[in-house]
Amino acid sequence: MKLNRKTILLTGGTSGIGLELARQLLARDNTVIVTGRDQARLDAAARALPGLQTVRSDVSDPAAIAELHGQVLAQFPALDTLINNAGIMRNLDLQQGRDLSDLTREIETNLSGPLRMIQQFLPHLKARPGALIVNVSSGLAFIPFPVSPVYSAAKAGLHAYTQALRIQLEGTGVTVVELAPPGTETPLFRGEFERETRGQKAMDVQVLVRAAISGIEAGRLEIRPGLSNVLSVMSRVAPRFMLRQLSNASKPKD
Numbered sequence: 001m002k003l004n005r006k007t008i009l010l011t012g013g014t015s016g017i018g019l020e021l022a023r024q025l026l027a028r029d030n031t032v033i034v035t036g037r038d039q040a041r042l043d044a045a046a047r048a049l050p051g052l053q054t055v056r057s058d059v060s061d062p063a064a065i066a067e068l069h070g071q072v073l074a075q076f077p078a079l080d081t082l083i084n085n086a087g088i089m090r091n092l093d094l095q096q097g098r099d100l101s102d103l104t105r106e107i108e109t110n111l112s113g114p115l116r117m118i119q120q121f122l123p124h125l126k127a128r129p130g131a132l133i134v135n136v137s138s139g140l141a142f143i144p145f146p147v148s149p150v151y152s153a154a155k156a157g158l159h160a161y162t163q164a165l166r167i168q169l170e171g172t173g174v175t176v177v178e179l180a181p182p183g184t185e186t187p188l189f190r191g192e193f194e195r196e197t198r199g200q201k202a203m204d205v206q207v208l209v210r211a212a213i214s215g216i217e218a219g220r221l222e223i224r225p226g227l228s229n230v231l232s233v234m235s236r237v238a239p240r241f242m243l244r245q246l247s248n249a250s251k252p253k254d
Contacts, residue, residue, distance in 0.1 A: 001130065001175060003213055004028040007078040011059050011117065012086025014041040016186030017136065019048075020209045021083065026051055028213075033072060033079075035059070035086070059086045059113030060105070069120045080128040082121055084114035085136040089151040103150065110154035115161060122174075131174045134216070135162045139182045139228030142235040143242045155180075166221065177220070179212050182227035200249070203227075 008025055012018040013034025022032050026049055033053040036042050042054040053076075057068040072079060087110045092098070114135055125131040141159035144152030159178065166176040185202040203226050215223035224232050234242040 001132065001217060001219065003217055004030060006081050006130075006132070007031045007076050008033065008081040008083060009072055009076075009079055009121070010034045010083040010085055011057075011113070012036060013052075013054075014038065014045045017181060017184060017205060017208065018085040019045060020205045021085065021212070022052055023049055024206075024209050024213060031076065031078075033076060035068065059084075059117060060108040062116055065113075065116050065120050069124075073124060078128075079121075079124065080130060081132040081134070082117060082125065083134040083136070084117055085134075086110075086113055087136070087151075089148055091147050092150055093147075094149060106150040106154045107157075110151065111157045111161075114158060118165065125174055126169075126172050129173065132177065132216070133165070133174060134177045134179055134212075137162065137178055137180045139180050139224065139231040141180055142228070142231040143239065143246055146243075146247045175221075177216055178222045179215075180222070180224045180228045180232070181208055182225060182231075184208050 003025065008030050010018055010022055010025075010032060011034075013022045013032075014036040018034065022034050022045070025032050031053065032051075033055060034042070034045060035055050035057040036045075037056065037058045039056050042056060046052050046054050055068060055071060058064045088106055090106060092103075118133060125133065135158055137158045138151075138155040140148070140152045141155040144156070159180070162176060162178045169176055181203070183200065183202040184205050186205055208225055211225045212223055231242065
C-alpha cells in the first residue's frame with residue numbers, strides 16, 4: 001500500500017507524533033485533515049503546514065465524533081484513511097484520592113475514542129477502495145509503565161481491540177494497522193514524567209514516523225520500532241523481569 005494521494009483523517013494532530021505524521025503525509029501528496037481540542041493549536045499547525053486541513057473535535061465526546069463524521073464526509077467524501085492518534089498520558093499515584101470520573105480520562109480518550117471513531121466511520125471506509133485504519137497504541141501495551149497505570153491499561157486494550165478488529169474485517173478490503181511507538185521525543189514523553197525520564201534517550205519523532213510509513217507501505221500490520229519490539233518480545237519471554245525493569249526506570253531521578 002502506497003501512502004500517497006490518499007485522504008487521511010488524523011486525530012490528535014497538533015503536536016508530537018500526530019503533527020509529524022501530518023507533516024510527512026502532506027509531503028507525500030496526501031490530503032490530511034487533523035483534529036484537536038484546542039483551536040489555537042490547530043491554527044498554529046495550519047500555519048506551520050500549508051495545505052493542512054483542521055477541525056476542532058474531541059474524541060472523548062461521542063456527540064463530537066458524530067458531528068465530525070458529518071462535517072468531514074461532506075467536505076472530503078474521498079476519505080479513505082483513519083489514523084487514531086489522539087492520546088493523553090498521566091503520572092498517577094493510585095494510592096492518592098482522585099475523583100472517579102477523572103480517573104478514567106485516559107480510557108475515554110485513548111481507548112473509547114478510537115473505538116467510537118472506527119464505529120462511526122467504518123461504513124464509509126468499507127465502501128472505499130484501499131481503505132486503511134491505523135491505531136496508535138504504545139510499547140506500554142505489552143508491559144505497563146507503573147507510574148502511568150491507566151494509560152498503560154488503555155493502550156493494552158487498544159492493542160487487543162485492534163487484533164480483533166483486523167480479524168473481523170478480513171475480506172472487507174479495509175487494512176488495519178497498529179503502530180506501537182516506544183518512548184518518543186515529544187511533549188507527551190516528557191510532560192508529567194520529567195523526573196522519571198531524566199537522562200533517558202527517546203526515539204526521534206521524525207525517525208519514528210518514517211518507520212511507521214515505511215512499515216505500512218511494506219504491508220506490516222504491527223509496527224513496533226525500537227524498544228517497543230523489545231517490550232513485545234519480553235512480554236512473552238520474561239514479563240515479570242521486564243515489569244521490574246520498567247518499575248526501576250520509573251523511579252524519579254534527582
